[in-house]
Amino acid sequence: MIEFKNVTKRYPNGTVALNGIDLKIEDGEFVFIVGGNGSGKTTLTRLLIKEEDITDGEIEVNGEKLSKMRPWRVPYYRRTLGMIFQDFKLLEQKTVSENVTFAMDVVGKSKKAKELNAKTALELVKLLEKAHCKTHEISGGERQKLAIARAIVNEPKLIIADEPTGNIDPAMTRSIMELLIKINKQFDRTVIVITHEEQLVKYYKKRVICIEDGKVKSDEGGRASVSCDGGANE
Amino acid sequence: MKSYRFAYFLKEALKGLWRNKNYGIPTIIVFILCLLLVGSSYLIYENVDYNMNSLGLAKEITIFIDSATTDEQVEAIGERIAALDNVDAEHIVYISKEEALAEEADKYAQYGDLLQVLDGDNPLRDSFVIPYESNEGVSTLVYQLNQIEDVAKINNRLDLAGNIESIKSGILFVILGFIIMLVAICVFFIVNTIGLAVMARADEILIMRYIGATGWFVALPFIFEGVIIGLVSSILAYFAQIFVYNHIAVAIVGNFSIINICPFELVGNTILLGFVVSGVLCGAIGSFISMKKYLKA
Numbered sequence: 001m002i003e004f005k006n007v008t009k010r011y012p013n014g015t016v017a018l019n020g021i022d023l024k025i026e027d028g029e030f031v032f033i034v035g036g037n038g039s040g041k042t043t044l045t046r047l048l049i050k051e052e053d054i055t056d057g058e059i060e061v062n063g064e065k066l067s068k069m070r071p072w073r074v075p076y077y078r079r080t081l082g083m084i085f086q087d088f089k090l091l092e093q094k095t096v097s098e099n100v101t102f103a104m105d106v107v108g109k110s111k112k113a114k115e116l117n118a119k120t121a122l123e124l125v126k127l128l129e130k131a132h133c134k135t136h137e138i139s140g141g142e143r144q145k146l147a148i149a150r151a152i153v154n155e156p157k158l159i160i161a162d163e164p165t166g167n168i169d170p171a172m173t174r175s176i177m178e179l180l181i182k183i184n185k186q187f188d189r190t191v192i193v194i195t196h197e198e199q200l201v202k203y204y205k206k207r208v209i210c211i212e213d214g215k216v217k218s219d220e221g222g223r224a225s226v227s228c229d230g231g232a233n234e
Numbered sequence: 235m236k237s238y239r240f241a242y243f244l245k246e247a248l249k250g251l252w253r254n255k256n257y258g259i260p261t262i263i264v265f266i267l268c269l270l271l272v273g274s275s276y277l278i279y280e281n282v283d284y285n286m287n288s289l290g291l292a293k294e295i296t297i298f299i300d301s302a303t304t305d306e307q308v309e310a311i312g313e314r315i316a317a318l319d320n321v322d323a324e325h326i327v328y329i330s331k332e333e334a335l336a337e338e339a340d341k342y343a344q345y346g347d348l349l350q351v352l353d354g355d356n357p358l359r360d361s362f363v364i365p366y367e368s369n370e371g372v373s374t375l376v377y378q379l380n381q382i383e384d385v386a387k388i389n390n391r392l393d394l395a396g397n398i399e400s401i402k403s404g405i406l407f408v409i410l411g412f413i414i415m416l417v418a419i420c421v422f423f424i425v426n427t428i429g430l431a432v433m434a435r436a437d438e439i440l441i442m443r444y445i446g447a448t449g450w451f452v453a454l455p456f457i458f459e460g461v462i463i464g465l466v467s468s469i470l471a472y473f474a475q476i477f478v479y480n481h482i483a484v485a486i487v488g489n490f491s492i493i494n495i496c497p498f499e500l501v502g503n504t505i506l507l508g509f510v511v512s513g514v515l516c517g518a519i520g521s522f523i524s525m526k527k528y529l530k531a
Binding site: 049072075076077078079081083089090091103105106107108150154 | 239242437438440441442443444445446447448449451
């Protein structure tokens with residue numbers, strides 16, 4: 001479970017990115033977080049992955065308080081998360097397969113486990129036949145699928161996708177979203193998708209949390225309509 | 235560290251070295267030059283020492299025994315010398331007059347007819363070569379040796395030996411200066427080389443951090459990279475040192491027949507060990523400094 005308790009983030013230049021946010025995400029939920037530019041959704045993500053420290057309040061992820069987390073513990077915490085980025089963040093000089101096994105090198109998995117898990121993850125995202133291709137030889141949509149395979153290969157409890165469909169065409173967008181929903185349903189993983197794509201949010205009828213000016217403007221579960229002026233409806 | 239992890243770090247370090255060869259090669263050259271500077275100074279020091287020993291200017295005194303002394307008396311003198319303070323008793327060497335004559339005959343073999351003049355007589359004396367431990371108190375030792383009955387003559391070159399010891403100390407001081415310079419220069423170059431390698435792989439490091447890599451996991455390939463640069467440089471510097479010493483130094487000094495050249499084999503192992511230890515340490519320290527911020531997080 002993820003819980004934000006009166007979370008405030010103030011940057012050294014005085015900008016208040018989040019202002020007393022309260023929200024709770026249960027295990028196995030699929031949540032869209034929407035909001036316009038500068039609304040605070042990126043800060044929320046950065047706080048969640050412990051890239052930034054909160055100024056006030058507390059974030060608890062699976063019982064662990066992020067404000068109390070020691071620096072040495074952060075990498076181990078991040079291993080329980082799977083990150084997906086708009087710009088994919090893949091290793092261009094490596095092959096499709098190497099990009100996935102690289103994530104397992106980091107956590108020290110054995111060679112046998114790496115081979116098996118990489119095969120399973122690439123099979124799931126339908127990239128097994130391109131396992132030996134270089135990253136730059138595959139399409140944008142396939143690159144995002146590869147990023148998803150890398151995110152899930154260490155079996156994290158929580159998947160955070162930051163604008164996962166921002167750089168891909170509509171047909172592939174649907175394929176990516178179906179994949180994330182499959183991971184949520186089939187593997188019972190909590191999935192948080194940060195996006196500003198109104199059509200996407202409307203189409204999938206999942207819980208939508210709208211952030212505006214650093215505050216939760218609305219939190220609507222499973223409804224198609226999203227009332228978030230200046231945010232998702234922009 | 236698990237063996238497969240060690241292999242992973244080593245593989246990544248070698249890949250990194252290949253990728254950053256444009257920065258790595260100049261660093262290796264600087265390392266080699268610095269090590270050569272220290273190695274050459276050390277060889278000068280060793281050669282001074284070697285020549286001092288050859289000229290009998292080492293920390294030792296030679297005493298000559300009266301010709302009329304019996305073997306028993308000579309033995310007793312040996313025991314008295316061994317019992318004196320400041321004497322390295324284990325390394326006292328006794329040279330009989332017969333051995334001394336044979337040595338002279340060998341030394342002047344080309345003038346063999348000279349010995350025939352002696353007509354079987356041996357004008358030389360039995361002697362003891364007495365190494366001592368400290369220059370301080372050597373006057374007392376000379377006095378004590380003078381007090382021994384049947385000691386006919388004492389040879390020592392304390393003033394000259396003292397001067398050469400001062401020169402040796404000076405060279406040693408210069409070597410220490412070079413070592414400090416070497417460490418500073420090499421560490422500076424490694425910090426920059428590894429810093430550039432880190433910049434070139436900033437995206438990769440960022441991804442590693444997002445997927446849960448520890449600071450050590452990120453830093454170790456770069457630290458290995460620094461250590462490999464130090465190790466490769468030290469081995470290359472060793473061979474360069476052999477070349478410089480055997481071809482250049484010997485050619486220059488060879489014109490001065492008074493100087494004996496210390497064979498490289500006598501000091502080669504010390505130089506190799508010194509090069510490897512200093513190269514590896516500089517590489518490790520430099521890369522550690524570069525990666526410090528990643529190790530903190």
